[in-house]
Amino acid sequence: MDFDLTKEEALFRDSVREFGERYIKPHWVDLDEGKYSLLDLIPRLAEQGLIGLTLSSKYGGSEGSFLMAAIAAEELAYADPSLAVPVYFLLEIAWPFIVQRYAKDSVKEEVLPRLTKGEAWIGIASTEPQGGSDVGNERTEAKLVNGKWLLTGEKNMATGISIALRLPYGGGFVTITRTGPMEARHRAITTMLFMVKRNGVVNTGFETGDYEEWGRRGIPTGYLRLNGAPVDPDFILGEVNNGFKIAMEGFDVARTLIGAAALGTARWMLEQGREWIRSRVVFGKSISSYQSISFKYAELSTRLEAARLMVYRAAWLADKFYRGESVSILDIANAGAMAKMLAVELAIDVGLEVMKWFGGVSYFKETPVTRAFLGALSYYVGAEGAQNILRLIVARNLIGREVE
Ligand SMILES: Cc1cc2nc3c(=O)[nH]c(=O)nc-3n(C[C@H](O)[C@H](O)[C@H](O)COP(=O)(O)OP(=O)(O)OC[C@H]3O[C@@H](n4cnc5c(N)ncnc54)[C@H](O)[C@@H]3O)c2cc1C
Structure with missing residues (x-):
């Protein structure tokens, strides 16, 4: 057991973080307001090798691992906590990967190289x-x-x-x-x-x-x-009448990356909250000195660490599965559902708590935390499995098919 990223993975994380700081962070609010277009960012994401990160180099992909994709999804979500950019990124990891696995060569050769170029x-x-x-x-x-x-x-x-x-x-x-x-x-x-x-x-x-x-x-x-x-x-x-499993496989890998994106927005909201509670003085003291606030900060930070471990483990299992090692698709389904469940619910809880710390100003657009919360909400109410469906997957895996 080794909890460290490899040197290559750590360098990759730093490069995506820098990329996010430089090209995404200055635009994320405008992107959310419709004043900046995702289409202007796509060529840069392609240049950085992020589109179709896990695809084969035959199609212009970077042959990256799912762990690297999870690291990138978190960093992109930290740079754009409204989640638009990470959603683009993770969808273009999960579903092109499924196409690479199950489409005819002629289709892959036609579509995937255009996708990795951002076209x-x-x-x-x-x-x-x-x-x-x-x-x-x-x-x-x-x-x-x-x-x-x-x-x-x-x-x-x-x-x-x-x-x-x-x-x-x-x-x-x-x-x-x-x-x-x-x-x-x-x-x-x-x-x-x-x-x-x-x-x-x-x-x-x-x-x-x-x-x-x-x-x-x-x-x-x-x-x-x-x-x-x-x-x-x-x-x-794949084959006619045999598509259900293919779709489920796509959802399984997408969920892990959604969990990773939820980590990024949760981390960003917590940092915003920490700066605020340190500087906000009410009843003569910074509100971070009140345990009802500082203990909540500690608890949410602990949950963030725990959720990251779950997300990384789910990505690591996916990498093992696709390398042909002894991992079953059910292991990935279970780990991906757990990762999305934990990380998305954490992001929602962080958002609600941090908005409370900001008090009344969180209700106005000048406070961007609420924008991030609304992004996380998309993955709470739906998208790649509503939260109860994740529970259904885990319950069926751990209890049995009788679970309805
Ligand atoms: C921003 C956004 C983007 C999306 N993008 C896509 C996309 O690109 N492609 C796509 O196909 N879909 C997309 N969706 C849809 C998303 O995947 C669905 O919302 C999700 O799968 C749930 O389906 P539903 O909304 O129809 O809810 P329903 O299936 O109607 O479920 C309603 C509620 O009932 C609960 N429920 C259902 N069955 C059970 C059960 N057996 N036990 C307990 N509770 C249950 C669910 O958890 C949910 O809370 C998107 C959704 C959003 C919000």
Whole structure:
């Protein structure tokens, strides 16, 4: 057991930290206010080798580990605690990695080198209006007609659609579709890469629009209404009717990185809080001298350390799994769910506490902690598994399939 990062990992952490200080920190509030565009940052992230960090060098990736990806997600979230930049980063780690594992060579060779250059996007389109948690019950139908899969249905929350439409190549979504009867549930699920724009040409058969969000407003989330949208059969991931496991694998790795992003925003909020409680004098003393505040600071700092250990362990397990060492996909699912559960709930608790320390001024936009809290909230209410679903995963792993 060794709790130290290797020299290479520590240098990598420092380089991402410096990158964040220089290129992200000065813009994060403007990004959240819509006065600065993520598209202006993407070329820099690509230059830094961060987009598709874990992809093969064959596709322009950096061949980094998931532990390095977790380290980077935390640092990017520290620089942009509203979470827009880390969300972009982590989605472009998890879902392109799944494409690299399960797509045909021709698709990988076409899309992934454009993605690592910052010219293409790959996201996830899973959630549907009847309930995103029950993936086995999804209804978006894919039918093979004249050599093309035609998609009909609605994905009501997918991040990055309008980004894909604005990037030069375009991009697509690992899309969960039904290719058999509803009764077959997850045994009739197929994952395919539905391209909203390919090689500069926008696809047909869909409508989209972005929502107005409360937080993390630098990265848009919108809906996809699919009305016969075509997918080339080469863009199926894995086998027809065998897509459920592929989607779950993507969620498993994404969750660990979400946990890492939650660490970064929690760390930033705690630091803001510490500076404030030291300097804020009420009843003649700095409020940090009151134990109801300083003990809470100590407790949250301890939870931050604990959550980081869980996140790192989940990333380390993923690295072992992908190196073919003796780790099962269930180990990753369990560790990823635990990591997201702990770290996201910590970020929410830190945000609420630090806002209380700031008192009334936290309610006004001049105090950026609330902006960070709203970013963390996106991962508390949803995205890659609502918090109860993480409990369901852990309970099923530890107790058994009877857990509902
Ligand atoms: C900012 C943002 C971005 C998003 N981006 C994407 C994206 O890119 N792609 C995508 O596919 N989706 C995306 N989502 C959607 C997200 O993944 C879903 O919100 C999430 O999976 C939960 O689905 P739901 O909101 O439909 O909630 P529901 O499934 O309707 O669940 C509602 C509540 O019931 C609880 N619940 C459900 N089942 C159980 C159970 N068995 N036991 C106990 N409690 C249960 C859940 O925990 C939740 O609290 C995004 C969401 C947000 C907020």
